[in-house]
Amino acid sequence: MGLISNGSTIFDNGSMASGFGGSMVFIKKLTASSSATLSFVDGTDGVVLDDTYKEYVFTFNNMHPATNQVSFSFNVSIDGGSNYNVAKTTTTFEAYQNEAGNSSALTYQAGDDLAQGTGFQELSDGIGNGNDECNAGTLTLFSPSSTTFVKHFISTTNMYNGGDFSVNDFIAGYANTTSAINAIRFQMSSGNIDAGDICLYGIA
Secondary structure: OOEEOEEEEEEEOEEEOOOOOOOOOEEEEEEEEEEEEEEOOOOOOOOOOOOOOEEEEEEEEEEOOOOOEEEEEEEEOOOOOOOOOOEEEEEEEEEEEEEEOOOEEEEEOHHOOOEEEEEEEEEEEEEOOOOOOOEHHHHHHOOOOOOOEEEEEEEEEEEEEOOOOOOOEEEEEEEEOOOOOOOOEEEEOOOOOOEHHHHEEOOO
């Protein structure tokens, strides 16, 4: 059975027709093992972060911190990873619910925003370091190689908070530079990334 719109076949027998949509192309996987940082640098160790793709997606899987109740964060570079200090303007909100079922909310997190800040942007705050506690989610970076426009990004994560909460964080913003972004770094606010992996994909 197919899906046809305005005379054009979009889906046919479960497959998308040529010319509609794009494919997700795996580029690189980094696995943490008591790692201070995990960095993707264009042209290094098989990493592609240039004009090959207009959209890049990073997936975070079971990011487990060595230190209790820390933030998982990122920053970007325009000089091949020599410096991670690009100015960013961001907005953040989160939804949470505790295991006891007596504390929940959807809130704007003004304290996690950056306003032309050059520091690391939090993606999750308060991740527990218990054996079963971790963080997972995605970060999408749009047109990092553009030398005309600022670089937009969107992130959605969920974590097991150290206080036994499920916390869903939503962060969006832009790196305020018209230089090409060619490297990105992830780290905890304190201590190492004890375990977990980050995969990089390009959207064709």
